[in-house]
Amino acid sequence: MTTYDLAIIGGGINGAGLARDAAGRGLTVFLCEKSDLGSATSSASTKLIHGGLRYLEQYEFGLVRHALSEREVLWRIAPHIIWPLRFVLPHRKGLRPAWVLRLGLFLYDHLGGRQKLPGTRTLRLSRDPAGAPLRDVSSIGFEYSDCWVQDNRLVVLNARDAQSRGADIRTRTRCVRASRENGFWNVSVEDTETGAPETIRARALVNAAGPWVDQVLATAMGRDTPKKVRLVKGSHIVVPRLYQHDRGYIFQNPDGRIFFAIPYEDDFTLIGTTDVDFKDQPDNVRISDAEIDYLCKAASSYFKTEVTREDVVWTYSGVRPLYDDGAAIAQETTRDYVLEVDGAENEAPLLTIFGGKITTYRCLAEDAMRKLATRFPAWNAKAQWTGKHALPGGDFPAGAAEPLAQDLMRDYRFLDIRAARRLVRHYGSEARDILGGSRTRADLGRSFGADLTEAEVRFLMTREYARTAEDVVFRRTKAGIRMSRNEIAELEAWMAEHRSATHMQSEDKAVVR
Structure with a gap:
């Protein structure tokens, strides 16, 4: 033993x-x-490294300070999968007053030791591009910083x-x-x-x-x-891209909740989340029709482009295991x-x-x-070491992902900028381990769809514990949003055929280590 x-x-x-x-x-x-x-x-989050602006209303100042101080630490150790994202918070008449929003953002800027992330600024939405996709519900808004993360x-x-x-x-x-x-x-x-x-x-x-x-x-x-533990379900929907700029939105809803709309995988917008008490087994979590309707209605109340159930290309739901502090409603649970x-x-x-x-x-x-x-x-011994050492693939300066993508394009001329950025945003410096000595796209092996190649899948199977197509296309990558059912089924069959050999290679490497 x-x-x-x-x-x-x-x-x-x-x-x-x-x-x-x-x-x-x-x-x-x-x-x-x-x-x-x-x-x-951990795969069903809103994909944010953030302090949690709304938790200030619940006087969770310690939690917010704790989380805000981590944003730049995590960005520094994983600059390939974490990067800054600016958020626009429009003021809406009849909801929280503008001065309350500005005061909250002042605290948000100063609680957590922000160094590289820019602070809050006020926007005139009639003049700023962030106002163009919105209905005439706001004349003023605020823009602040948080970070995006590839959560899985x-x-x-x-x-x-x-x-x-x-x-x-x-x-x-x-x-x-x-x-x-x-x-x-x-x-x-x-x-x-x-x-x-x-x-x-x-x-x-x-x-x-x-x-x-x-x-x-x-x-x-x-x-x-x-x-x-209080189980609280959070669900998200993904729809075709609703706007062209690169900022996210945080919106207030009349029921007191907030929700996000965020650029997602280049061609889509991610909308979420809900907060619903969940009594079933966690394995059975699924988005409900009521949650889809709620998010579509909420988004449509802000965007000029109406969001309908027919627009939804993907959904995901997760169960948050919150400590049961006796809060009356799910959204107020710590x-x-x-x-x-x-x-x-x-x-x-x-x-x-x-x-x-x-x-x-x-x-x-x-x-x-x-x-x-x-x-x-x-x-x-060696306490507090994890914030000083990069995660695999993250051994480059925070903010340098774009030069890394340009270097890939220079060295692998068959890559366009979109493909190079995707590889860097998933694998960082390890993208070269996938590309190896390839001179053409064909050298990467079979293409399964959505720019997903045999070389990348082999990397995910040998180094990143991937066993099924779902692991690959909906967790390690989000290629599944662009793939057909037949393509995903073909990938599953290919992985099953190669799984035993790949598993043996992984075990051999572990033994050598």
């Missing part, structure tokens, strides 16, 4: 971020994820970096039981594809199962504890995280993660290590 310092249940952003942090401190780490990395909540890629890159530092990352591996014995956790897992069982030992255990955190406590550990450590001094500790935001995952990992270090003081 293999013994690890730390075992982690759950391969979302919190689990992957913690695995990276712990492995970088020299700990032996085991992480199991029952599906694909980041396949649930952030999870995968954290897991990859953890693995490069010695962590054992197991996808499609479910935890079936965990129990304390002789100062250790015995953790029994099974491969969800083959059913093969395995048991490992760990000095400490982390429950980072997200929406399943209560279920893991109840089923895998046999604990009859009060539920502490987005901050809560960490609980269980176990007597002589017992192997269990740390359970409730809530959290993708923006604060790195801070959450540091806080978790601090809590565990009260039991294992040596684990605090």
